[in-house]
Amino acid sequence: MSPITFAHITDLHLPGEPSRELNGVRPNERIAQVVERILARDPRPDFVVCTGDHIGDHDPNSYQRVVEALAPLTMPVHHVPGNHDIRDAFRTHLLPEVTGPTYQWKEERAGLRLLLLDSLLEGEIRGRLGAEQLDWVEQTLTDHRASSSGSGRVFAFVHHQPCYPGVEWMRDYGIEDGPQLLEILKRHGVEHLFFGHVHQPITMTGSGVVCISAPATGFQFTDANGRDQVVPGSAGLNWVQVEGDQVRVRTEMLF
Ligand SMILES: [Fe+2]
Ligand SMILES: [Fe+2]
Numbered sequence: 652m653s654p655i656t657f658a659h660i661t662d663l664h665l666p667g668e669p670s671r672e673l674n675g676v677r678p679n680e681r682i683a684q685v686v687e688r689i690l691a692r693d694p695r696p697d698f699v700v701c702t703g704d705h706i707g708d709h710d711p712n713s714y715q716r717v718v719e720a721l722a723p724l725t726m727p728v729h730h731v732p733g734n735h736d737i738r739d740a741f742r743t744h745l746l747p748e749v750t751g752p753t754y755q756w757k758e759e760r761a762g763l764r765l766l767l768l769d770s771l772l773e774g775e776i777r778g779r780l781g782a783e784q785l786d787w788v789e790q791t792l793t794d795h796r797a798s799s800s801g802s803g804r805v806f807a808f809v810h811h812q813p814c815y816p817g818v819e820w821m822r823d824y825g826i827e828d829g830p831q832l833l834e835i836l837k838r839h840g841v842e843h844l845f846f847g848h849v850h851q852p853i854t855m856t857g858s859g860v861v862c863i864s865a866p867a868t869g870f871q872f873t874d875a876n877g878r879d880q881v882v883p884g885s886a887g888l889n890w891v892q893v894e895g896d897q898v899r900v901r902t903e904m905l906f
Pocket of ligand 1: 662664704733735848849850
């Protein structure tokens with residue numbers, strides 16, 4: 652069987668005004684560059700996941716720009732919200748088939764399951780899943796393991812880091828109940844979680860779960876000796892390839 656490949660993109664921060672600059676970059680130009688790269692890859696990825704911070708100006712109308720920017724993609728695109736998203740507008744524009752909670756369980760190619768989580772705590776930089784969502788994760792994974800296809804691989808996706816990412820100024824900006832999530836994932840054999848929010852590629856392990864972030868498609872962050880620092884950097888994304896029992900992640904910066 653040929654490998655499954657997907658693109659992990661994150662932190663678009665698109666302003667509604669296409670030419671507007673944010674932290675030294677034009678995010679609308681950056682996402683166009685990333686979309687072009689995804690379409691140029693041969694073979695094209697099976698799907699794309701965007702882990703949040705879709706808009707950059709807290710204007711619900713900016714989701715129209717997101718829809719337009721991603722429209723050229725010919726494969727399924729899955730979304731989770733970030734702290735810069737507005738949940739109702741996010742749902743309306745990016746999950747039009749969803750009327751209830753914005754966390755989802757999806758089946759992708761070859762039986763791969765995606766756990767798409769919502770860590771948005773409106774008005775806060777940090778994130779939280781909440782007891783109701785954690786119960787849903789527990790129940791969903793219990794049901795999955797009990798089903799005939801329960802041996803299939805599950806990948807989790809969430810905006811915020813679920814544990815300390817090793818960058819001091821981000822220490823308080825992760826998911827409050829991230830450790831509980833990681834314990835549930837570990838108990839149910841979920842080996843990989845993909846996240847955004849940190850605007851740089853980081854790989855870490857929490858409760859035995861490998862947690863991998865992608866660079867932002869817009870501006871990047873750095874660890875400037877403990878202080879926050881925003882740099883224009885380059886647009887970037889992660890390529891994830893699944894083949895048999897191997898999962899490979901490659902970060903690509905579009906210089
Ligand atoms: Fe962000
Ligand atoms: Fe964020």
